[in-house]
Amino acid sequence: MFAKFFDACRAKGLPVALSEWLTLQEALDQGLAKNSLTRFYYLARMILVKSETQFDKFDQAFEECFKGAAFEDEISAQMLEWLDKSEMEELAREDARRYLNEGEELQIDRREVEEKFRQRMRDQDSEHNGGSFWIGTMGKTSFGNLGGNVGGVRVGGKTGYQSAFAVVGARKYRDFRDDRVLDNRQFQMAFRRLRQFSAKLDVPKTDLDIGGTVHKTCENGGFLQIVMEKPRKNxxxxxxxxxxxxxxxxxxxxxxxxxxxxxxxxxxxxxxxxxxxxxxxxxxxxxxxxxxxxxxxxxxxxxxxxxxxxxxxxxxxxxxxxxxxxxxxxxxxxxxxxxxxxxxxxxxxxxxxxxxxxxxxxxxxxxxxxxxxxxxxxxxxxxxxxxxxxxxxxxxxxx
Amino acid sequence: MKDRFESTKKYIASRELLDGVNVAIALQKPLLIKGEPGTGKTMLAKAVAQSLGKRLIVWNIKSTTKAQDGLYLYDTIQRLYDGQFGEEGVDDIARYIRLGKLGEAFDSEEQVVLLIDEIDKADLEFPNDLLWELDQMEFYIHETKRTVKAKHRPIVIITSNAEKELPDAFLRRCIFHYIDFPDEGLMEEIVRAHFPNVEEKLLKEAMAAFYEIRSYRDVRKKPSTSELIDWIRALQIGGIAPETIRGNLPFLGVILKKDEDLETVRHKV
Missing domain, CATH: 3.40.50 (Rossmann fold)
Structure with missing residues (x-):
């Protein structure tokens, strides 16, 4: 799966080098992603991507490889089936707006939410829709699909509101994209050839004039006399x-x-x-x-x-x-x-x-x-x- | 002393930024920080040093800075003068070697935080000239045949305003973080960190006016966090009635620095 991600990054035009890839492996070995997909997203991004103009490409590659991977290994297939209610989406959208910020207290602390999610996953044994406690659709608990709670954990399906696991889908960095054929840097390097030095500029004398110093020192009977000159400017x-x-x-x-x-x-x-x-x-x-x-x-x-x-x-x-x-x-x-x-x-x-x-x-x-x-x-x-x-x-x- | 970086009293960082710093520390790589001016890039290093209880060494980069300046300088002129007047110890070159900021960080007895501020100000080749030193954390002083090796790898934080593109070879060795402009929630937290007793109404009105000005497309230099903080300070000292802030926009010069922008905003209000 990870090799596929590497290929996807390069396919989207991200110039990921092998050395950066190895750094990411090292980071994973050290457990820096802490088994969380969101953490992995940021970890991979900060190591593989070196410009905000490339974030969007990275987001796309990430989405392609890990779409639906969120919590997949932790959620039983049965539960995903209960949550698969795409036909209710329209209805839910209206309802969700009303429920937004109501009901169960706002869950901002991710860790706490995840904790509760796991707890409830262990306890739940049937399908729930529209409730305010169990994991189900259209509800207002912090977990489940099509719900209206901000700051919760989304389980599969499409994001109703951006707050639940939505970093990637939002494509926040699209505006930064900057596809360039020729590198700005190459141009700058070419312009560096345009140099012609002149000492006739109004700047303080900060460079040591070696010839002048030798001359003055000799005139001075061997006692050192330093001569400074103006630095050469383009x-x-x-x-x-x-x-x-x-x-x-x-x-x-x-x-x-x-x-x-x-x-x-x-x-x-x-x-x-x-x-x-x-x-x-x-x-x-x-x-x-x-x-x-x-x-x-x-x-x-x-x-x-x-x-x-x-x-x-x-x-x-x-x-x-x-x-x-x-x-x-x-x-x-x-x-x-x-x-x-x-x-x-x-x-x-x-x-x-x-x-x-x-x-x-x-x-x-x-x-x-x-x-x-x-x-x-x-x-x-x-x-x-x-x-x-x-x-x-x-x-x-x-x- | 802690070994993980956390938000400090005065510096509120997003979760991602905290992770970024900690990953960079764990992987022992330089952390490259970009972001709009005024989003606290330089402040970050101070906060990291403070949070971890380490000394901060700042290397301010200017357009004339050379990589060598950061390593060491051999003060030949001083030695020449001393030689003239028969000072003692002239034959000891080591006396005339002055370590630069990078050298100082390597030579420190305990781990330090090294901030290389605004690396993009320097010459195009500057970052490339530092590759070996930042990788191996050592350099060689030719004059004294001494190798300065870091006793403890410093935590290196590098900021850039993207005035120049940085070379690929350099970028590959860094951990990169882009500081997003704070959303209103985080911004409120940041402002409260600076003014714990700020008047609610004033905060609300000032923030609303601030985000409105930022949303104007024709404002050329968008105000940032540091300008908002200065503005709120000015509003507090000036004793401005909160309800008049959005209508009158007092002390507008604190947040807008260009004549054209002042005119544009005045015109809209």
Whole structure:
């Protein structure tokens, strides 16, 4: 059964490693699950799962393997038969609402409830429905099926209210799910290549300048004189331009990951980020929604972000050739009388280092993708994969 | 002194969290704690130390922290200076080895609780650099050829705000717990632990207002437990009449830290 659980975890996409599995075995050997399924659930989760984004997958795997396993070995088949009253469910739901919080005092202490449950299981010898003491359906004791008591023990069947053994079924962690093709970490690792050290920064002198110290000490007639210098800091400034056009929507998750990676890489001196629609014209938008008015002049960007900024353009370069070359511009925003092609040339003239990252770049030249080919000839273009990103970073750092 | 962790007077933990801590202690593995800011990740280590009657060593991680800082530092400059002025014992390098927080925890005569706070603040490679030390609970000082080995494996608690992803190899060695945001029942217990004599009406109104603000989707930085506690303290000191809390939302700046959020909430009320 446990091997099956391991397989189920991996089948649901949980990257459970053998070492973690062995740790779980060790924990079970030490009796840390205390023969309780709920405890086992938490124990397995804390050892096998390392991110709240994976909890939901784990819940599903767990449910698949242990559905109905709760107390199964302790409950006789006869008793389960008495409790199997699915046709009464609708009726019970109404009734249960009335009974909720009434009747027998609230049972919050699990141990006590379980204790009582076992006691009563020993004593019970017939079917009970609707009562308030024996284990049965639609009742208001702490045990049984379809009941309305909060904090009780459910015996088989579906959960009426979340309080009875409902951790797994509730799928509480569904919202945390985060299916990512590319690992954010891989992106961050690629961005680490963007380092250029400069000592001209306003920071205290905290590093020992060995050459300076030797020199000063010699001048000082052999008496030690320490010289400190400013630590080397990354001087790379980054300008990101994201295409937020309709054809980019399928890649929004990838864009988001890239964006996150840049923001989590806190080693840059400065990061500026703007959006555009299909191609760059006279305005750059401040938000991905590209709303009219919420923009800055592209020329303002040229003026204020000097040519040392390294520019990364992210877009699919998918547009009709006439859209790229027409001087009436695109339908969304003003173009300042210049075509997209001319704006791209201005961009290239202004900034020393520019790369274009394309999430759906063709593997080789495709004559029908005229705009992509043209832009690829103008600016170095790379496919937006970890490898492509690494190559692009190399181009950005080349002197 | 106990050998199992339990909720303390000031720190109320959920059943799962208690189990998490105890499993980590039993399996001798670091416990990695994640959760929304303000849900008491750092407080946990203090509570564990207090509950078990052990000393707490805190290693605060910053963006410039290196793994080596936690092990030891060789104070070469001090030695150089001492050498200049002919101080005694300059030839004894051990005098100039300063143990870091991890080293201190290993070298302690009795078992300690070691908190590595906000590990995600450091460089991406930082957790990987600590794998061996946390696994074997020992490290080697090259300068003195001495191996520092833990006399008693410290109980290691690591917190993360998920600012950076942690490497897989590191995660595999940890026990993981995600602190859920407390539901109203647990929250009430937590507040009562801090204010045993809180006025019933004030508590009820403040909690209701608090959970309502949290439920607004357009609030960017959702207030958390620590903010609620500060707020109730402010309401008590300010002598605010409980029935006016939900209408006026006094001292709103205590729970909301962004201008936009203050505006959003004011607008809704």
């Amino acid at each position: 001087a790379v400034k980054l300008l990101l331009l994201f295409d937020s056009g309709g054809t980019m929507i399928p890649y929004s998750a990838l864009m988001n990951d890239l964006f996150q990676a840049v923001h989590k890489s806190n080693h840059f001196k400065d990061v500026k980020c703007y959006y555009f629609h299909n191609c760059i014209y006279s305005k750059l938008y401040k938000t991905p929604e590209c709303e009219n008015g919420d923009w800055v002049d592209t020329e303002w960007v040229f003026r204020n972000l000097d040519s040392d900024y390294k520019v990364i353009v992210v877009g699919d370069a998918a547009m009709a050739p006439e859209e790229l070359y027409s001087d009436t511009g695109n339908y969304r925003g003003p173009n300042g009388g210049l075509s997209g092609w001319e704006w791209l040339n201005l961009l290239k003239r202004h900034y020393k280092k520019i790369v274009w990252l394309n999430p759906k770049m063709a593997p080789k030249r495709m004559p029908w993708r005229e705009a992509e080919t043209a832009i690829g000839d103008l600016l170095p273009m790379f496919k937006l994969t970890v490898e492509g990103l690494n190559q692009a970073m190399e181009v950005l750092m080349r002197r």
